[in-house]
Structures are given as structure tokens and as C-alpha cells.
Amino acid sequence: MAMEREKSAHAGALACPTCDFHTTVAEPNDAIECYRRHRSVTGHAIAWERTALDAAVETDDVETALDGLGDEYGEGVPLGVLTAALAERGVTIEETLDAIYALRMEGAIYEPRDDRVLVV
Amino acid sequence: MTRWNDGRDEIGAVSADITEETNALPARYFTDPDVHEMEKEKVFGRYWVYAGHANRIPERGDYFTRTIGGKQIIVTRDGEGDVRAFYNVCAHRGSKMLDDAPMTDPGSLGRITCPYHLWTYELDGDLASTPKSFEEATLNPDLDDESVRGLDPEANGLMEVTLDSIGPLVFVNFADDPDLTLAEQAGSMKDELEALPLEEYELARRYVSEVECNWKTFSGNYSECDHCQANHQDWVRGLELMESELEVNDYHWILHYQHREDVEDEMRIHDEHEAKFYYFWPNFTVNMYGTADGYGTYIIDPIDEGRFQLIADYYFRDADLTEEEEEFVQTSRQLQEEDFELVERQYDGLRSGALAQAQLGPNEHTVHKLHRLAQDAYEA
Ligand code: FES
Ligand SMILES: [Fe+2]
Ligand SMILES: [Zn+2]
Numbered sequence: 001m002a003m004e005r006e007k008s009a010h011a012g013a014l015a016c017p018t019c020d021f022h023t024t025v026a027e028p029n030d031a032i033e034c035y036r037r038h039r040s041v042t043g044h045a046i047a048w049e050r051t052a053l054d055a056a057v058e059t060d061d062v063e064t065a066l067d068g069l070g071d072e073y074g075e076g077v078p079l080g081v082l083t084a085a086l087a088e089r090g091v092t093i094e095e096t097l098d099a100i101y102a103l104r105m106e107g108a109i110y111e112p113r114d115d116r117v118l119v120v
Numbered sequence: 121m122t123r124w125n126d127g128r129d130e131i132g133a134v135s136a137d138i139t140e141e142t143n144a145l146p147a148r149y150f151t152d153p154d155v156h157e158m159e160k161e162k163v164f165g166r167y168w169v170y171a172g173h174a175n176r177i178p179e180r181g182d183y184f185t186r187t188i189g190g191k192q193i194i195v196t197r198d199g200e201g202d203v204r205a206f207y208n209v210c211a212h213r214g215s216k217m218l219d220d221a222p223m224t225d226p227g228s229l230g231r232i233t234c235p236y237h238l239w240t241y242e243l244d245g246d247l248a249s250t251p252k253s254f255e256e257a258t259l260n261p262d263l264d265d266e267s268v269r270g271l272d273p274e275a276n277g278l279m280e281v282t283l284d285s286i287g288p289l290v291f292v293n294f295a296d297d298p299d300l301t302l303a304e305q306a307g308s309m310k311d312e313l314e315a316l317p318l319e320e321y322e323l324a325r326r327y328v329s330e331v332e333c334n335w336k337t338f339s340g341n342y343s344e345c346d347h348c349q350a351n352h353q354d355w356v357r358g359l360e361l362m363e364s365e366l367e368v369n370d371y372h373w374i375l376h377y378q379h380r381e382d383v384e385d386e387m388r389i390h391d392e393h394e395a396k397f398y399y400f401w402p403n404f405t406v407n408m409y410g411t412a413d414g415y416g417t418y419i420i421d422p423i424d425e426g427r428f429q430l431i432a433d434y435y436f437r438d439a440d441l442t443e444e445e446e447e448f449v450q451t452s453r454q455l456q457e458e459d460f461e462l463v464e465r466q467y468d469g470l471r472s473g474a475l476a477q478a479q480l481g482p483n484e485h486t487v488h489k490l491h492r493l494a495q496d497a498y499e500a
Contacts (some may be wrong), residue, residue, distance in 0.1 A: 040187070041326075042326060043221075043225035
């Protein structure tokens with residue numbers, strides 16, 4: 001699917017480990033929307049298969065990773081970027097989003113724009 | 121005649137007669153974000169739309185959720201064993217109550233409780249209980265407890281969504297007073313499907329794909345077979361395309377695909393020696409396979425004007441598939457992918473804005489019906 005798109009600028013490819021869903025996304029946060037849509041109709045958690053973003057982190061700790069990326073993204077780190085960077089460290093989108101939810105509920109992070117977060 | 125956006129050609133309404141020149145829905149109805157917004161009401165808010173399969177919620181309190189045209193609903197089985205649908209919206213202050221639970225992974229509950237202030241509802245939608253703070257005015261110095269009015273369970277219950285079924289297939293209609301009953305919208309399809317033991321089959325697979333085109337672009341592709349010879353070569357090899365027929369009815373059309381003599385087709389749910397694919401306006405299909413004892417359904421769910429989710433469900437006698445059934449599903453998936461390539465390519469072309477109004481061929485009468493129904497819906 002979306003073969004043409006792959007040649008142009010894109011954020012990466014996602015796949016579902018449970019069914020045979022594959023897709024590519026243009027913007028990092030499209031991945032988050034796609035994750036939610038797939039979850040809503042299947043209950044499955046899709047994962048990054050390949051990312052084409054420069055953002056890299058040295059850790060598999062979500063809060064530390066977010067803190068590190070925060071300098072580059074003044075308006076908040078897009079969850080798509082964060083999940084992609086952490087995927088390279090073996091952290092799934094589901095794990096990252098769960099950790100983000102927990103951090104938000106602790107008041108440790110905030111969301112200056114929809115689906116963009118920063119450490120407090 | 122094709123109409124271009126060249127400043128000279130003029131578009132017209134979709135003619136009732138397919139042999140007339142303006143026989144297709146103008147291209148902007150496939151690409152305009154405003155049309156997508158309009159369709160939420162005029163298409164998905166007025167007709168009978170498929171919600172899911174009743175087999176997935178066999179027991180009292182089993183439920184699944186669905187979002188249709190932006191409206192979130194709960195489909196559940198009440199104490200009487202009836203399937204009912206409610207908005208997933210609390211009668212107190214409008215909170216979404218239940219988390220999404222697709223019918224592949226249904227939930228179960230005794231009562232519906234809103235997490236916000238814990239108003240609780242029976243499975244028939246009636247308000248069952250509220251916390252003390254809604255019965256006493258303890259925090260309000262201006263009120264004494266006696267002046268707090270009681271909440272009538274029914275008047276303060278959930279908002280129900282009109283629901284009806286064809287066999288185990290559950291449909292909802294969001295209109296306050298639907299123009300048509302489900303039986304009227306489905307016509308002969310209802311009797312034909314209810315003559316088959318659809319409820320004896322189990323959901324074995326669900327495949328969801330996100331495709332980059334307007335939902336109606338895919339619907340049109342599903343409905344015609346002028347593209348099959350060139351694009352589904354493996355599949356048409358087993359077909360007698362010239363003997364096949366595309367049958368159009370008021371709100372549904374049936375693609376009867378005849379098999380060649382030498383095709384082994386004893387395994388079928390229905391009697392006719394053919395594959396029988398029903399398209400039911402606006403966005404549902406039932407695929408009666410010709411060479412496997414099972415059926416499938418498609419939900420063609422818009423995401424926005426340029427994308428949709430295809431939710432493909434496969435039903436067989438047993439959810440544990442035989443090797444042949446696995447293979448059959450894979451062939452079906454292959455057909456889907458071939459079609460996705462075609463419709464994404466078509467949509468790439470449409471999006472460039474050159475085409476103002478397409479033209480349909482004589483064997484695209486099913487697509488013509490689709491375009492006519494869309495136009496009727498927009499004008500209503
Ligand atoms: S909004 Fe549901 S209990 Fe208040
Ligand atoms: Fe096709
Ligand atoms: Zn999946």
C-alpha cells in the first residue's frame with residue numbers, strides 16, 4: 001500500500017505484530033493516530049517497523065528520552081518522534097504511550113500541544 | 121463525454137439514464153473535505169449502516185463499540201436477550217463512558233458505569249443509580265435535601281440508537297425517524313441472506329487496511345469487474361466472466377460471478393454455482409464465496425476525504441481454519457491488495473484536479489447506482 005508515497009518524504013513504516021497490517025506515514029504523529037485507529041477496530045498494538053527520522057536517544061527510559069529530545073522541540077516532542085526514537089531502543093509504541101500516560105498522571109510531563117509533550 | 125476542469129466543460133448532475141453523457145458523480149465529491157463532513161450526516165446519519173455481528177455478543181451484558189460517522193456507540197445484549205445500541209455518552213454531562221472494544225475483542229459488563237461521576241445504567245439504558253451526592257445537597261448551602269428532585273430512570277437514561285438486524289448482521293440508523301425501515305432499504309437482500317445459516321458461522325479473521333483514497337473510490341472498484349481481466353489475472357482464470365451478471369436493486373447490488381465448469385465449487389454456503397457479492401449502500405458488503413464454505417463482510421469506513429479503513433471480516437464454520445481456508449483467505453487478501461493499488465492510483469489522478477466528471481461504461485451500472493445514491497443523499 002501507498003507505494004508511491006514511500007519515495008517521497010515520509011516518517012517511516014508501521015506494522016501490526018498480530019495481524020498483517022502494514023502502512024507508511026508521512027508525519028510522525030500520523031503514526032499515533034494510526035495506532036489508535038487500529039487499536040479501536042482490532043484491539044491490536046501496531047509498532048514501528050522502520051523509521052526515517054534523525055531523532056535518536058541513548059536510553060530506553062521514556063522520561064530520560066523525552067528530556068533529551070525536548071531541547072530540539074520547543075513546542076513539545078511529537079509522540080510520533082518519541083515512539084520512533086524509543087523503538088530503536090526496543091521500546092514499543094504501546095510501552096511508550098503507557099509510560100507517557102503514567103508520567104502525565106504523575107504531573108511529571110505536560111502537553112503544550114495535542115500529542116506533543118515536554119518534561120516539566 | 122468526459123468533462124475536464126479546463127474552464128470550458130460543464131459538469132451536470134448524475135443522469136438517471138446511464139447512456140446519457142453526465143452519468144457519473146462529479147469528481148469533487150471524492151476529494152472535497154467539506155463533502156466528507158456532509159456525508160457524516162447525510163449518508164452515515166440517515167441510512168441503515170452495519171454495526172457488527174450479533175454472534176460476538178452472545179451473553180447478557182456482552183458488548184462491542186463502533187464509531188460511525190463520528191458517532192460512538194455501544195452495541196450490547198440486554199437482560200431480555202435483545203441486541204440494543206446506545207450512544208457511548210453519559211446522560212449526566214456527556215462523558216464518553218466505555219473504552220473502545222472492537223467486536224474482535226468484545227467486553228462484558230453487568231451495568232454501564234460512567235467513570236466521571238459514577239452514574240450507572242442498566243443494559244436497557246435506564247439510569248440505575250447515582251452516587252449520594254446527586255441525592256443530597258450537602259455541599260450547597262442554598263438547598264436542603266428535600267428540594268433535590270429525584271431522577272426518573274427512563275427520562276435520564278442513555279440515548280438509544282435505532283437498531284435492526286438481518287440474521288446476525290446488526291445495523292443501526294441515527295435518524296430520529298428513519299425514512300426507510302431496514303427491510304425496505306435491504307429489499308430482497310434481507311430475505312436472501314436470512315435464508316442462509318449465517319449465524320452458524322464464526323468470525324475467524326479480521327484484517328484492517330488503511331487505504332489512501334476516498335471510500336467511494338473503493339466502493340466503485342468493488343462494484344465493477346471491467347478491471348478484473350487486466351488486474352486480477354489469477355482470479356478471473358476460474359471465472360466465466362461473460363456469463364456473470366451484475367444485478368442492481370434499490371439500495372444494493374449483487375455481483376454474480378459464475379465459475380468455469382471445471383472449478384471445484386461444492387463448498388458453498390448458498391445454492392447457486394457462483395460467488396455472490398452483495399454491496400449494501402452506503403458502505404457494507406457481504407461476500408458469499410463460491411469456492412469456500414464461508415462468507416466475508418467488508419466495512420468501508422471513511423477516515424477523511426482521502427483515506428478509509430477497510431475492515432474485512434471472514435466467517436467460517438470453525439474459527440480454526442483448515443489449510444484450504446487459510447489459503448482462501450490469503451487469495452482474498454491478494455485481491456484486496458491488487459485493488460488497493462488500483463484505487464490509490466486512481467485517487468492520485470483524481471486529486472490532481474484535472475478531471476471534473478468521469479464517464480461510466482455500460483457494465484458499470486453498479487457504479488452508476490452508487491453515484492446516484494450518493495447524489496440522492498447529498499440532495500435530500
Ligand atoms: S458525566 Fe457521566 S457521571 Fe458525570
Ligand atoms: Fe478488484
Ligand atoms: Zn492488527
